[in-house]
Amino acid sequence: MTSAAASPVRVRFSPAPSGELHVGSARTALFNWFEARHIGGSFLLRIEDTDASRTREEWIDAIGDTLGWLGIDWDEPPVRQSTRADAYLAAAEQLLASGHAYETFETPEELEAINAERKEAKLPPGYDGRGRELTPEQRKALAAEGRPRTIRFRTPDTGTSSFVDLVRGPVSVEWATISDFVIVRSDGKPLFFLANAVDDIAMGITHVIRGEDLLDTTHRVLALRAALGDTEPPEYAHLPLILRADRAKLSKRHGAVAVEDFRARGILPEALLNYLALLGWSPGDDREVMTRDEIVASFSLEHVTKSAAVFDEKKLEWMNGEWIRRLDRGELAARVRPLMIERYGAGVTEDLLDEVVAIAQERATTLVSIVEQSDFLFVTEENFSIDDDAWQRVVNAERGRDVLNAAIAHVEKCDWTVDAIDLRPAISDLGMKPGKVMFVLYAATEGRAAGLPVFDSIHLLGRERALGRLRAARERLA
């Protein structure tokens, strides 16, 4: 037995590049990374692109970008499985030679027939092992017919496969329920199980941390490793799945599931990382808003939960608001700037950006909400409009016209500072409670009944534009 110091922890995140990075995958990546950084081990990246038909180059780059955005770094150059076919095929040959695997020659139609039979017999889909005892001559003859050749791993007929999962404890299954599975396809390409086993051995992976959807495959991979001569299998930790609100699996068909979707919506990486860390893990105390470093310091697979977790976007947004408040103003401005420029173009000056951020930071929940709330500053006067609900409230207000008149009179002659613009005294003079009628001013100047603090907004708008909008509202009301 080697000591812990002699065998440092090595974990890997191994996405299949068949789309944008899903939050579930991101969570898996995060937990691996947390474990590595907590222990001081290595975090590696492996691109599982053995299935060329599902792989797209741009997804590979996109995954790297997304991980980078989250602040995840990796310690060695990523391994591309598509470049390692020789190693997998060599392993397959080794298994063939040792009798752990064998060649079969069924056509797709024949396999379908086998599955139909098995279904009839109430057996799980799979293979019936009919090719196991073919003689070399028979195999040669079958191949000569031009039949597809695959390589299958011979699973035990009896006995039990078991391993101890770091989060679930002992897990076992009867071998009789697992049929011989394909490790090399008829097109000569290796399959997941083989590539996985070979690479985990080659990369010296010590801890496999992945989603619970892969729990059952562990028995196969372990058998494969043993057949390949491996004597030091890694530890396995299967993370609970992330579910939608209706407890169905989180999928791309319903709402945002890609990390990039949340990024586009103005979720901060700090917040998403923090939220994801708490889906299936807790520090064991009451802390919730935690920095990456705090999470790394406290992380332990022992505190990983066993049951599936529902992804709660409301809580994510709350947490995002917490993070928006924690950033210093300059940093927040830097995060908002690109979104502002994308949306409003050159009109976004540094001064304006800085002021918008200053007044929005206290209440915002997403970056995008800050951008949206400041739209009234960038719209031209011709295009400025008040949304229908807000206007209806103004129309229904008892003394909307009086409020507008008072505001106009004040704004016409007051000093141009936020403090001087304060319209509360003018409204109080009318005998009204400012808080009750302020929405009239929000509607007139910002176009909606609620938004960024209105005195600051008027200040930002400038006297002429603000007066123009207030007067326009007064006229429209007449």
Added chain:
RNA sequence: GCCCCCAUCGUCUAGUGGCCCAGGACGCCGCCCUUUCAAGGCGGUAACGGGGAUUCGAACUCCCCUGGGGGCACCA
């Protein structure tokens, strides 16, 4: 159909036999503050799926049921 995993407030979770007639957070509701509100403060609502067993004592252990999820293919 077969196999595997899971089960505390609506949601994320704390809880590892007495500290629990179950704690925190989000959400929701109410009140307060207030320049609207998506912010802040205070308070409230709300859970151990059911049944057995073990024990002086069970949310915590065991069994059964129920429920939820996952896997099984030449996807990963």
